[in-house]
Amino acid sequence: MDTIFLIGGSAGSLKVLLEVLPELSANLTFPIIIILHRKGYVDSQLVNLLNAKTSLNVIEPDDKEPLSPGNIYLAPPDYHLLLEQDKTISLDFSEKFNFSRPSIDITFSSAVKIFKENTFALILSGANADGVEGLKAVKANNGTTLAQNPITAEVNYMPLQAITQSKIDFVLNPSEIAAFINKLNVS
Amino acid sequence: MIEPDLIRDEELEKLLIEIAELYGYDFTQYSKASIKRRVNRICVIDKFTSFAELRYQLIKQPSYLQRFIEEITVNVTEMFRDPSFYKALRDDVFPQLGTYPIIRIWLAGCSTGEEVYSLAIIAKETNLIQKTLFYATDINPSVLEKARDGIFPLSQMKLYSENYINSGGLKNFSDYYTANYDFARFNDDLKQKMIFSTHNLVSDRSFNEFQLIICRNVLIYFDKDLQAKVFKLFDDSLEHLGFLGLGSKETLRFSQLDKHYHQISTEKIWRKQKEDKRLIKSNHF
Numbered sequence: 001m002d003t004i005f006l007i008g009g010s011a012g013s014l015k016v017l018l019e020v021l022p023e024l025s026a027n028l029t030f031p032i033i034i035i036l037h038r039k040g041y042v043d044s045q046l047v048n049l050l051n052a053k054t055s056l057n058v059i060e061p062d063d064k065e066p067l068s069p070g071n072i073y074l075a076p077p078d079y080h081l082l083l084e085q086d087k088t089i090s091l092d093f094s095e096k097f098n099f100s101r102p103s104i105d106i107t108f109s110s111a112v113k114i115f116k117e118n119t120f121a122l123i124l125s126g127a128n129a130d131g132v133e134g135l136k137a138v139k140a141n142n143g144t145t146l147a148q149n150p151i152t153a154e155v156n157y158m159p160l161q162a163i164t165q166s167k168i169d170f171v172l173n174p175s176e177i178a179a180f181i182n183k184l185n186v187s
Numbered sequence: 188m189i190e191p192d193l194i195r196d197e198e199l200e201k202l203l204i205e206i207a208e209l210y211g212y213d214f215t216q217y218s219k220a221s222i223k224r225r226v227n228r229i230c231v232i233d234k235f236t237s238f239a240e241l242r243y244q245l246i247k248q249p250s251y252l253q254r255f256i257e258e259i260t261v262n263v264t265e266m267f268r269d270p271s272f273y274k275a276l277r278d279d280v281f282p283q284l285g286t287y288p289i290i291r292i293w294l295a296g297c298s299t300g301e302e303v304y305s306l307a308i309i310a311k312e313t314n315l316i317q318k319t320l321f322y323a324t325d326i327n328p329s330v331l332e333k334a335r336d337g338i339f340p341l342s343q344m345k346l347y348s349e350n351y352i353n354s355g356g357l358k359n360f361s362d363y364y365t366a367n368y369d370f371a372r373f374n375d376d377l378k379q380k381m382i383f384s385t386h387n388l389v390s391d392r393s394f395n396e397f398q399l400i401i402c403r404n405v406l407i408y409f410d411k412d413l414q415a416k417v418f419k420l421f422d423d424s425l426e427h428l429g430f431l432g433l434g435s436k437e438t439l440r441f442s443q444l445d446k447h448y449h450q451i452s453t454e455k456i457w458r459k460q461k462e463d464k465r466l467i468k469s470n471h472f
Binding site for chain 1: 218219220221224225228230260265404406407408410411434435436437438440441
């Protein structure tokens with residue numbers, strides 16, 4: 001398990017995830033981490049909602065949870081999600097970053113330290129610039145950066161910031177995302 | 188600024204060892220990803236242009252250590268945080284505690300005290316406060332001062348009041364404090380049974396036996412080995428059938444203790460099993 005696929009999103013990105021998840025291959029050989037900005041209360045529903053859309057296991061991880069291939073980890077509300085060298089998850093309740101906790105920047109830049117050039121980071125729809133610094137860190141470590149095509153985004157600010165402020169390798173329509181992820185599978 | 192690589196892993200490691208040797212505060216087993224962020228943050232806030240500058244300050248200026256500890260340890264807390272956790276304490280744990288002649292509760296990592304006042308309010312509403320002792324400890328002496336005062340920003344009271352109601356609170360939350368300018372001063376009758384003391388979970392030992400230990404969002408900053416050590420400390424400090432409450436994303440699942448503890452609800456509350464059950468269990472597995 002050398003690869004990690006990171007997805008960061010804010011307003012308008014749930015819709016995209018609901019389209020992507022059902023199309024994902026049932027036996028992915030790497031984990032996916034999703035960092036969504038969300039308001040505190042509807043949490044447990046969100047993990048259930050995503051689980052219902054895929055045969056992969058969607059987990060809201062506890063601290064020290066080890067990453068496993070084929071699992072989708074949803075950052076818990078109100079914690080930053082970091083990765084350790086031994087590929088376990090560390091949660092952190094420190095200050096908000098970009099007015100956000102979880103912050104996409106923090107997870108992206110933490111993950112790329114561990115997974116280096118095998119890091120894939122995708123920014124979806126949103127009204128916040130969170131993610132830009134993280135994408136820069138991914139790029140600086142020769143990882144791969146992706147953004148949702150802003151034309152298809154419900155709120156285009158976040159993918160536009162990503163595209164204009166950092167170097168993006170692939171701009172994808174929602175319908176192309178699952179196929180891109182499935183192709184990364186190693187047989 | 189996001190973690191500019193001001194700090195290299197080996198340098199950080201070396202500095203943490205130096206601090207442990209010089210001052211006896213051991214951060215070497217803190218979770219790496221997180222402590223690196225904290226140290227980076229202190230470099231930014233205190234305007235150090237290089238890691239060497241921070242190191243110089245720490246080694247040459249012992250007075251700076253306190254500041255360093257304050258910034259390295261995360262002191263974000265609120266009253267009745269995660270109301271469902273407090274509801275489970277109120278409905279499932281405190282009624283059980285009521286059967287003891289004296290109730291001893293240890294709040295480890297109490298920070299500025301918001302949680303211990305929350306516990307005292309529940310003890311009061313379940314008519315147990317008179318026979319309860321609250322031991323509130325933290326590594327950081329300056330937060331204990333604040334905890335002792337029981338004075339919190341008035342601006343937080345709306346949130347705390349909502350949390351209190353969602354946790355099954357029975358009264359008017361504002362009955363518990365007196366508003367004074369921008370602050371809310373919590374009533375003295377809540378404070379009477381509180382004992383505040385510094386305690387370092389990394390290096391200090393068990394100091395009593397408790398029926399309830401609460402330690403929330405502290406262990407997430409420790410690596411697995413240190414977590415295991417602290418779980419052992421809690422186990423040694425907990426009576427049989429005592430309760431252990433953790434943060435909403437902390438778990439005994441990855442720990443040796445798991446087989447001797449039973450999670451009592453969907454909340455992060457475990458109950459220590461009786462010795463004989465533990466023997467039976469260990470024979471089976």
